[in-house]
Amino acid sequence: MSTPDLLYGEAEEDLRKNVRRLLQERCDPSAVLARCESDEPYDLALWATLAGELGVAGLVVPEELGGAGASARELAVLAEELGRGVAPVPFLGSAVLATTALLECPSSEAREAVAALAGGSRIGTVAVPMTTAPGSVFPTSVSARGGALTGTVRTVVDLEVADLVVVPATDEDGPALYLLDLSSSGVRRTPVTPLDLTRRIGTLGLDGASGRRIASSDSAEEVLQHTLTTAAGILASEQTGLAQLCLDSTVEYVLTRYQFGRQIGSFQAVKHRLADLWAGVSTARATARGAADALATSGGDVDIPVALAQAYCCDTVVLAAEEHLQLHGGIGMTWEHPAHLYLGRAKSTQLALGTAERHRATIAARGGLPAA
Amino acid sequence: MITADELRDRVREFLSHHDPGELDRLEFLRARFDAGLAWVHYPPGFGGLDAARALQPVVDEEFAAADAPDNDPRSNGIGLGMAAPTILQHGSDEQRHRFLRPLWTGEEVWCQLFSEPGAGSDLAALSTRAVRDGDDWVVDGQKVWTSLAHTARWALLVARTDPGVPKHRGLTYFVCDMTAPGVEVRPLRQITGEAEFNEVFFSGVRIPDSQRLGEVGQGWQVAMSTLMNERVAIGGGNTAREDGMIGVVADTWRQRPELRTPGMHDRLLRLWVEAEATRLTGERLRQQLAAGAPGPEGSAVKLAFARLNQSISGFETELLADEGLEYDDWTMRRPEVTDMTARGPGYRYLRAKGNSIEGGTSEVLRNVIAERVLGLPAEPRVDKDVAWKELPR
Ligand SMILES: Cc1cc2nc3c(=O)[nH]c(=O)nc-3n(C[C@H](O)[C@H](O)[C@H](O)COP(=O)(O)OP(=O)(O)OC[C@H]3O[C@@H](n4cnc5c(N)ncnc54)[C@H](O)[C@@H]3O)c2cc1C
Numbered sequence: 203m204s205t206p207d208l209l210y211g212e213a214e215e216d217l218r219k220n221v222r223r224l225l226q227e228r229c230d231p232s233a234v235l236a237r238c239e240s241d242e243p244y245d246l247a248l249w250a251t252l253a254g255e256l257g258v259a260g261l262v263v264p265e266e267l268g269g270a271g272a273s274a275r276e277l278a279v280l281a282e283e284l285g286r287g288v289a290p291v292p293f294l295g296s297a298v299l300a301t302t303a304l305l306e307c308p309s310s311e312a313r314e315a316v317a318a319l320a321g322g323s324r325i326g327t328v329a330v331p332m333t334t335a336p337g338s339v340f341p342t343s344v345s346a347r348g349g350a351l352t353g354t355v356r357t358v359v360d361l362e363v364a365d366l367v368v369v370p371a372t373d374e375d376g377p378a379l380y381l382l383d384l385s386s387s388g389v390r391r392t393p394v395t396p397l398d399l400t401r402r403i404g405t406l407g408l409d410g411a412s413g414r415r416i417a418s419s420d421s422a423e424e425v426l427q428h429t430l431t432t433a434a435g436i437l438a439s440e441q442t443g444l445a446q447l448c449l450d451s452t453v454e455y456v457l458t459r460y461q462f463g464r465q466i467g468s469f470q471a472v473k474h475r476l477a478d479l480w481a482g483v484s485t486a487r488a489t490a491r492g493a494a495d496a497l498a499t500s501g502g503d504v505d506i507p508v509a510l511a512q513a514y515c516c517d518t519v520v521l522a523a524e525e526h527l528q529l530h531g532g533i534g535m536t537w538e539h540p541a542h543l544y545l546g547r548a549k550s551t552q553l554a555l556g557t558a559e560r561h562r563a564t565i566a567a568r569g570g571l572p573a574a
Numbered sequence: 575m576i577t578a579d580e581l582r583d584r585v586r587e588f589l590s591h592h593d594p595g596e597l598d599r600l601e602f603l604r605a606r607f608d609a610g611l612a613w614v615h616y617p618p619g620f621g622g623l624d625a626a627r628a629l630q631p632v633v634d635e636e637f638a639a640a641d642a643p644d645n646d647p648r649s650n651g652i653g654l655g656m657a658a659p660t661i662l663q664h665g666s667d668e669q670r671h672r673f674l675r676p677l678w679t680g681e682e683v684w685c686q687l688f689s690e691p692g693a694g695s696d697l698a699a700l701s702t703r704a705v706r707d708g709d710d711w712v713v714d715g716q717k718v719w720t721s722l723a724h725t726a727r728w729a730l731l732v733a734r735t736d737p738g739v740p741k742h743r744g745l746t747y748f749v750c751d752m753t754a755p756g757v758e759v760r761p762l763r764q765i766t767g768e769a770e771f772n773e774v775f776f777s778g779v780r781i782p783d784s785q786r787l788g789e790v791g792q793g794w795q796v797a798m799s800t801l802m803n804e805r806v807a808i809g810g811g812n813t814a815r816e817d818g819m820i821g822v823v824a825d826t827w828r829q830r831p832e833l834r835t836p837g838m839h840d841r842l843l844r845l846w847v848e849a850e851a852t853r854l855t856g857e858r859l860r861q862q863l864a865a866g867a868p869g870p871e872g873s874a875v876k877l878a879f880a881r882l883n884q885s886i887s888g889f890e891t892e893l894l895a896d897e898g899l900e901y902d903d904w905t906m907r908r909p910e911v912t913d914m915t916a917r918g919p920g921y922r923y924l925r926a927k928g929n930s931i932e933g934g935t936s937e938v939l940r941n942v943i944a945e946r947v948l949g950l951p952a953e954p955r956v957d958k959d960v961a962w963k964e965l966p967r
Binding site for chain 1: 692693694695696719835838884891895896902920927928932935937940941953955956957960965966967
């Protein structure tokens, strides 16, 4: 086992700077809040800028398909920054889930589709419940007969803004992946009121909608597993970015809020809490970098680094968002304050792609630590 | 002292003259109050019979068995839990007569005007001013996070009457008429989507001196007794096993075998133990309290209750997985009661976050336990002997 590179390279820091600058301009918390109850909860103009000007929608897409040809390490840095901004863009569905799945499928339709996602002209997602963990059995909720897809999938992330979807289905030959245009007939999308106001989910209903098969049997299973593992690993970086933001803004707040004639940050009870949180976020970052590096390195073990990062980060980000709210006192309980946006995002990412318990079970299985 | 059997007889006797099926609800409740069968540990004439506090359930059960209407205690939690004991302890007989009966029957809802934008944990630093003018006080300032200000008829108000003395000594406690000219209530939407609390603005509000509770300059002492009662009220709500949030998740667990995993099972059982242990701690405190006023120990129960509600609701969303990603309704509303069990898991998760802030934050409660229960020295204070108007803000 080689030692993973847990630091950030120069190109990664540049990427971070550019994305952060854009988000500071276009995506401050009050803008996110104002949008979340409007008719356009997603900021698709921002996504277009990220895709076009910064070219980050297709960060991991090879250059010949219009992408940046970068690795999961850069994708993870992008995730950190988008997490920090609780940016309402279809990053997870399009740039992570759909892109990863399509890149693994050799068909020409898949290549065309991934190029469209990279350019930002189209948005994609994968039709699995958002809580599906890597290692789950291949879903059977959709069946395909002669290319016609029928079934229902709930909590599909970024569904309402997606143009195309990769659908895991079982057909005549067993597990398969189908590429489906969401404007086809026989497709029903039902939005769900989300706990996370900054990232939406919906129910996908398919009634004989016609899709193109892009992977089948063993390879379909492998592609889906790889996709879920990649997404779980990248999500750990999103969680780290959000946890860091919660820590940073709390430190800022306790320096400016006075009670008892003192800055509340001068109370040891507050200091110790924040010191513990700093330690937690630092650890989260180490595990998230470990997962990103493993995803970027071919041939090594990926499952354990990703499970470790998720098992750690998904609870740390929730703790960070909860501490952020608590240390703000009453103001943190108000709608106008962004604390609830962070909390909703943190909580939903904790459930996404498997809870900590699921990831610990992976470690048990892969690490030779059976329950009994 | 009156015994349980004697109390039961009294209720039956009362019911034989007051048929709950026939009497108007309010008339029935008023008569029950006048018979001393409202809160039996209160003095005669004020809704009670000087009975042991622990005998209240005897009376409540008798009335419930007769299908009698109750006073809907959930819609007036601040009135019953805080205003009433404060008025009983610090009010004049005249004030007790004026306020206690309509408070108990629920005709008049109460709210608590303590916190301000600059004074939350440090309540004694508050700056809403009350200036004496003849037989009245004239109040100007702003309060915030006032739960139920939109349904309340009366409020418990602490205001600064002397800025020239150290902060704890310059406060006075009033009963404020929420319908008085110059009182403006604005809803403050909270993270659950609804507006349970409010901002309250005062401009030139006149409060008659007869509505002062306690002496001028004694507002802090009166406020402390209100807060001690609040912490008992917030912490001590669950009376039966599996009451409250633990019951909701226990039911889900029983009904939904497909959600069960070994890790979740262990967590559920730990939470169950903590819930039941906290309930017993609250019950024990209530028994200790049978006679007197609550002390700082109430803080421990409130602290545990906040932690418990937050862990259970966090657990519940994890247990439900996909359903935990959903929210029932973000619509802005002005609720009249806070019911943790009536809404969805997302609401419980978010609303429970307030439990460690409202009624004193968990950090402040730990200080109270350390200093007032354990007798540990307080932190060095920079503001103790300084006139309020000289304090840094
Ligand atoms: C749902 C809800 C309902 C409420 N209802 C009412 C109501 O009806 N009436 C009313 O008057 N008020 C009400 N409040 C207000 C509540 O009492 C205050 O929010 C609370 O006292 C904290 O004050 P603050 O918000 O100013 O926070 P701050 O006092 O600014 O506290 C910020 C953070 O600093 C910490 N802190 C402060 N001092 C110390 C210290 N000495 N040591 C360690 N940590 C410290 C706090 O614990 C907190 O984490 C309500 C609040 C909520 C959330």
